[in-house]
Amino acid sequence: MSDDLATRLREQGLRLTPQRQLILRAVEELGHATPDEVLAQVRSQVSSVNPSTVYRTLEVLEELGLVRHTHLSDRAPTYHSTTEHEHVHVVCRRCHAVRSYDADAVAPLVAALGADGFTVDIGHLAVFGECADCSATAAATPPPT
Amino acid sequence: MSDDLATRLREQGLRLTPQRQLILRAVEELGHATPDEVLAQVRSQVSSVNPSTVYRTLEVLEELGLVRHTHLSDRAPTYHSTTEHEHVHVVCRRCHAVRSYDADAVAPLVAALGADGFTVDIGHLAVFGECADCSATAAATPPPT
DNA sequence: CTTGATGCAAAGGGTTTGCACCATC
């Protein structure tokens, strides 16, 4: 993994730095995390890392294909490691629960768009709606967002 | 339509104002528009409307079920009228082209999640990826965002 | 020792909020 990082960076003439290693590790540890959460996680281990470095590094890591981002809320995006299986995020608007579904849940969609030559970015997909629990419970509460 | 607005507002004990009518009309005219674009459109017809009013009104209109929003970029959300057929947005990351697909493109997905009791918010769905033209053309250009 | 990476601080886009005034019902 961190080997991967070193290799891929070198391929692009980029440099391996402690920050980059720490940020990648933080994303892997956190599962799904916003830049802010990544920063906090890194700082919990090492003292000084700068927010701008987190933003810049997440961008680099995404270009290298080591992390991906998606939007699980109307706020900050969340990053996850590509070592996880490719998956689709399903988010309940009411309780904010996030479930991951295997990529083949969207296979028909991918196929349909593929017929038009469109390549779906599966990992970025976030499906919003209302989960079973909330549909049952909150019969008449106005949905947030 | 504007009848709908008046009715639904009244049902909630809310008031019908010129701003609300103008903003709803702007969304209908524009198809897909960010709050900023809605503001511009409204201002092109009437002089003074405030950005905060646009934000507040779009929120109200969405609660009333008259408009919906989705995220077609990493920037501002876009709003569209619910008088349009329910549709899914498909966005090319490279050329930013947006195509709408009929809701039944995601019928299998909706069914699969429905089996788990999850109700998909179809109108909010934005599928990112790369379109046919771009896949052909930009063979080796790094994808933005 | 060259060039890419970092930290810092300031600026930027987009959105929200508090409050006084205004207008719908």
Added chain:
DNA sequence: GATGGTGCAAACCCTTTGCATCAAG
């Protein structure tokens, strides 16, 4: 005329950028 709506300005969150300094290769 009571209460909800609007405008205005300030605050806010998240992110980007310019620049001087630092360090990986």
